[in-house]
Amino acid sequence: MKTITFVRHGQSTANAGGLTMAHDAIPLTALGHRQAQALATALQVTPARILVSGYSRTHDTARPLCHKFSMVPQVEPLLNEFSTIDPALMQGMDGQQRAPMADAYWQAADPLQRMGKVAETYVEFDQRVCAFMHKLDGLPDQTVVFGHGMWLGMLVWKLLGFRSADSLAMRAFRGFQLGLPMPNCVVYQLQEAAPGVWRAQVDEGLLRVLREVSE
Structure with missing residues (x-):
């Protein structure tokens, strides 16, 4: 039975409310680096391959595990986080100031809305996650994937069988995503129950380790 391990990146400056x-340039905080090191120590996986998104915070989170096994990560742009709003529209804002813009975007629930030149639509995000899912069968057993919280939420949503990308589905996904436990450096393991059939399970042991690091 094939297992693919998904890791959300460590705490970033954006997660901490920074400007x-x-x-792609948002770095980890000092806590994020400690989380990444703790993960590399505690994760009971010998990676066959390590994938990262195109964003620096996944590279920095993967670095201790790559160093441990003398491996070079492979960049997979399909793993990039959902770019809901162009940073140019939020220039100079901190996390508290950004929140109303994000809330308005999700309340509008327009799956074709593009919030700026470098943003993507909800439909495009949905299609990108689906495109990566088509690659799961081709990944070797014990692949470790470093990605992002909303992206991972969409993956779990899709594994549950949700396929629509209309306004109703967009609102439903947002509620699901906000309620899904997704702390920084959380680990979800995908196991192949049958050819093309995957199930996800959180690693609760690693959650306890991460809580200790964050205290």
């Missing part, structure tokens, strides 16, 4: 930056 807006380009999506």
Whole structure:
């Protein structure tokens, strides 16, 4: 039975409410680096392959595990986080100031809305996650994937069988995503129950380790 391990990146400056930056350049905080090191120590996986998104915070989170096994990560742009709003529209804002814009976007629930030149639509995000899911069968057993919270939420949503990308589905996904436990460096393991059939399970042991690091 094949297992693919998904890891959300460590705490970033955006997660900590910092000023807006380009999506791909947001760095980890000092806590995020500690979380990444703790993950590399505690994760009971010998990776066959390590994948990261195009964003620096996944590279930094993967680095301790890559160092442990002398591996070079492979960049997979399909793993990039959902770019809901162009950073240019939020220049100079901190997390508290950004929140009303994000809330308005999700309340509008227009799956074709593009909030700026470098943003993507909900439909495009949905299609991108689906495109990666088509690659799951081709990944080797014990692949470790470093990605993002909303992206991982969409993956779990899709594994549950939700396929629509209309306004109603968009609102429903947002509610699901906000309620799904997704702390920084959380680990979800996908196991292949049958050819093309996957189930997800959180690693509760690693959650306890991460809570200790964050205290």
